[in-house]
Amino acid sequence: MHAMALRTVLAALAFMAGVLGPPAAAEVVNLKASMNAASEVPPNSSPGTGTLTATYDTASKKLTWNGRYSGLTGPATAAHFHTGEPGKNGGVAVPITPNASPFEGSATLTDAQAADLLAGKWYVNVHTEANKGGEIRGQVTK
Numbered sequence: 001m002h003a004m005a006l007r008t009v010l011a012a013l014a015f016m017a018g019v020l021g022p023p024a025a026a027e028v029v030n031l032k033a034s035m036n037a038a039s040e041v042p043p044n045s046s047p048g049t050g051t052l053t054a055t056y057d058t059a060s061k062k063l064t065w066n067g068r069y070s071g072l073t074g075p076a077t078a079a080h081f082h083t084g085e086p087g088k089n090g091g092v093a094v095p096i097t098p099n100a101s102p103f104e105g106s107a108t109l110t111d112a113q114a115a116d117l118l119a120g121k122w123y124v125n126v127h128t129e130a131n132k133g134g135e136i137r138g139q140v141t142k
Helices: 002-020 111-118
Strands: 028-036 049-057 062-070 076-083 092-095 103-108 122-128 136-139
Touching (some): 028 122, 049 111, 049 136, 076 111
Antiparallel strands (some): 028 049, 028 136, 049 062, 062 103, 076 092, 076 122, 122 136
């Protein structure tokens, strides 16, 4: 009787392992953004451009980035990651400091922030005195 109960438990465990599958593996996701004035909402006439590369580690929840920009109408006054789909403005998700070019940094994200980032619902932008709402912007994509 004991052997039969043990076989039943082992069979149930094997079945559950097959249904549930292996645990999700940690992943490092590569991200990028190309910033320009036409992507700002509303667009402006700045000749500025910029690029951003980033990685997101799903195990540590750490976003690490580096980027650069040039051709702005004046010195950068701020730079941020924002939550927002293309064509829509959104709130600041993560500030970028310092906001000088080139720039780099990292932040640990919440689960909600990570979900939005990986779903393409984040953008990065650089602000200037002439363009307080943002001079150049780029959607962060995989």
